[in-house]
Amino acid sequence: MLKLAIFGSGSGTNCQAIIDAVEAGTLDAEIKCVLADNKDAYILERARKHNIPAIYFDCAPFKTKLDGEAEQQVLRTLEEHDVNFIALAGFMRIVKDGLLNAYEGRMINIHPSLLPSFPGLDGGKQAFDYGVKFTGCTVHFVDSGVDTGAIINQRIISIDDDDTLDTVMSKLHAQEHIAYTEALQWIAEGRIKRDGRRLSLK
Template sequence: MKQRKLKLGVLGSGSGTNMQAILDAIEAGSLHAEIVLVLSDQEDAFILERARRVGIPAGLIDCGGFRSKFPEEKQAIVAQRLLGAGVDLVCLAGFMRLVKAELLNAFPQRVLNIHPSLLPAYPGLMAWKQAVDDGAAESGCTVHYVDVGMDTGPIIQQARVPVLEGDTAETLHQRIQVQEHRLYPEVIQGMASVLLG
């Protein structure tokens, strides 16, 4: 019997390059999954356009007018939308709001994030700039389970990226993204083996 595909729900706030990397891996046959729902807290986020272009249902997360807060009752609604779409695994892709219990409890150990540093170093925003400003010798990216903290969940896998002499925040970020786009689909494929058996 042919194994079914892992159903992914993606939450993002920006351009969606990590979601595109997931789509590319699916297209290439290296990731046995399908994205069934894309949600964003930003109406003009390009991640929504990327989804619509390939026929993936996409929608807006109503955060009740808050700029950075993600109200708990709104998280419960998002959880129901994801469950209703049959999502197995939730992937955060540049999602800029903290996820809390209402969403995490609906998907125990099934919410992933990719962060552009070697956690626990440099959590939070602009991690690549933090690394350059700090004079770090290396940076990278981390795929981790999401918990209620900011970038504090258990680490699944990391990729290292050296900080080169003369690196700016932008040049380092570009090289980190290359590794993000490789690592995230790989980890998701590993999760497919675990979740679908």
Template sequence: MRLGILGSGSGSNMQAILDAIDAGTLDAEIVLVLSDRPDAYILERARERGIATGLIDCRGFRTKFPDEAQAETAKALQQAGVDLICLAGFLRLVKQPLLEAFPNRILNIHPALLPAFPGLDAWVQALEAGVSETGCTVHYVDAGMDTGPAILQAKVPVLPDDTPESLHARIQEQEHRIYPEAIRLVQESLSTAS
């Protein structure tokens, strides 16, 4: 399975996917990594592995993902022969035409047990809400914010002395564990459907 990764940050979830591929527990290949930030470390990680990279031109918008940019992104992913798109810390909302080009083939990982705490800084939201547990969710991307069907979740207890940083670090450990597993599950469902 040929994977395309969209990321805005350090790329630790992409690294977890690469580690699973290297370990032979995920039969896939990352063929293209795209970022909306030229200085995102995810691009450096990809280049170190010889993976093709590219920049998404969001026309100067800080958070919006303009239709033209989405169309260009879809085209680049299609030209690379991508089967499945994995969002890895990508901080823009995916809409049409990207959803149209890859129906039910875009995954995201979110640092909360959806449907609780959608949106940014979910671990801070969890701490502020005083919940006893949170976690992470791999889900299909639809036109809403973190509203697509869940594929896999992992729970993380919220400890009395947790800071946003300590809680986020424990959530990320689980993200790195379940993202490759969720990709495997999607891969199996796609191969049985075809």
């Protein structure tokens, strides 16, 4: 069984989808803790409502990455809570070598575009502004690049002529919640087969 830590920076709707899947019995995982780099992030309140340890950590002096003493604090916290897998769910910082090495092959992220298109910040807005007719979301393993890890799962949405950025993001979020819990369950079941960058289900 996956012993999950979920990292986030904001509202935590993907975290909520994971919590709901665990409680419904459709995801074979135990959520050991939820961590956030923003003390006011609603993801922490979601965790508290479900009696999951909710932990804030201060990343200062760094503004865009998890590194230094904050990274060491996080590693200690994960060990204390017996975490064996990490799900990044709207975590807005770059993960560095300490955490990457400790959880190599055991950390995944969700991104609001069909990678490798539109990596980085605001993937959904990038796709909308570019004028593509289809976009989607991607669940991928985390590596040292930005949104460059091997792809586990993708789901597609159409961008229709009458869509706005808000309606596109609503469509994306609905698909993210499905894609993330699917990917985690495949991992829990040991179904991911790797051939270089190519992942498939067995």
